[in-house]
Amino acid sequence: MKRLPAILAFLFMASGLPAQEVDPLLDRLKTRLDSVERFEARVRMEVDVSFVNMPVKYADIRYERGKPLTIASEDFTMIPKRGLDFTLGELYEYPFMTLSLGRVMLEGKACELIKVIPTTDQSDYSIATLWLDPLGLQLLKSEIHTRKNGVYDITYTYGAAGDVLPRQIRVGFEVSGIRIPLRFLGKDTQVDREKLKAEPEQKGAIYLQFDQWKITRK
């Protein structure tokens, strides 16, 4: 498993596809995102998981370059572990190589499809696929295979073609059912252990909608 990135890289190279250190388009996008010094916004969060009933939550997010993103809310909120990396900082944290798979259509828009393969085991994802809009220089979609937390499928929707940050993000993820101890009292709280074992991972999503963007750029 640890050798997976190297094997994948070898296979891609052997297949004649252009593997490169870092795709120039991705680098251009990163440079553009790095021009954001700070931003803040109001975010509306809606969880869509079959076994979770949660009211829509609101929070304030704030980012300042060099500092971690902060999310503040008076309520209990569930923040997705992926999807809020607005500056691709997590992707660029450890060395990687990219593989351009050429042009594909995504919802009627021509995109560049790029595979990102970490070249070190330190990275917490094993491979990522990015759909980049080369004209608007925007990230439209990403699919991240993490080493521990399954696959994240993230789509970004922008208010306008030139926007640097998205208006909406949908973070799709895999989640397994809940294991409840028998002594936890609740009506009809029963555990079918065999069913739980057999139950496949479920798909869930969280929808993030941003308002009142205040962005400061270089």
Add this chain to the structure above:
Amino acid sequence: MMQLVLMELFKISRQRQTYYAVGAVLVLEGFILMSAFYQGREILEVLLENLRESFEFQGDLMNGNLVIYLVLNSFWFHMPLILMIVVSGFLTVEYKDRTVEATLLQPVSRGGLIVSKYLAALVFTGAILVLLAGSTFGVSYAFFGRGDLVVFLDGLSFFEHPEAIRRLLYAFITGSNTMMFYAVTSLTLAVIFKEATVTWIVAAIFLIINTLLLRLDMDSVFYDYFFLPKLTDSWQYLFYSEIPWGVILKKNLVLWGYTLGTAALGAMIFVKRDVK
């Protein structure tokens, strides 16, 4: 009738066992609160274990609302037990002391006397529930703070603080119907058995069987809406994301039917039977 009820309440207020009961209820509540707090963290860990892989959580779900919910889960077995012991004593003590005979030497009808005892038992139960609800809410919010309530019923349901308070209050009110039923039943058992220890044992067995049968599920509407044990948990329905008010109303109406029927049976036996 009002005079008789007031007289019964006065007698209750003068009995030492009433204060033992109040003390026991409060001590039990304290233990349940503490255990709810310690149990709560563990429950949250389990409930949120899988979501933790995809999410980071902000805010503390281990708050007063969760403690009240866990306390509610424990209340409906322990509190009826204490109530049944105390309420049955309203009559068994009088049988033992022969004050029933003395009372009936006065211009008081047998029917009037037993009905006043049932009404006094309901007032006493109501007062205990108000005390319990007040102290549980007060202590929980004072020590554990406010926040969202998470409940596992047909999935994980999260309720924001104002909604959580509303549902917990309704749960107390709905659950009180069950308490009223057990109080009335214990008085009827006292009418039947007269002797305190026998009444307590039968009341405890009745409660235990009801609690066990509550967990037994059958795919039958009749069973769900008319089988007594299945009527005692309607407070839990208040924690579904969409509250099934119709189900709660039907179950409580049938439960009150049982309550009135049990009281009528007790009154009938009391009126027809020789006091000795």
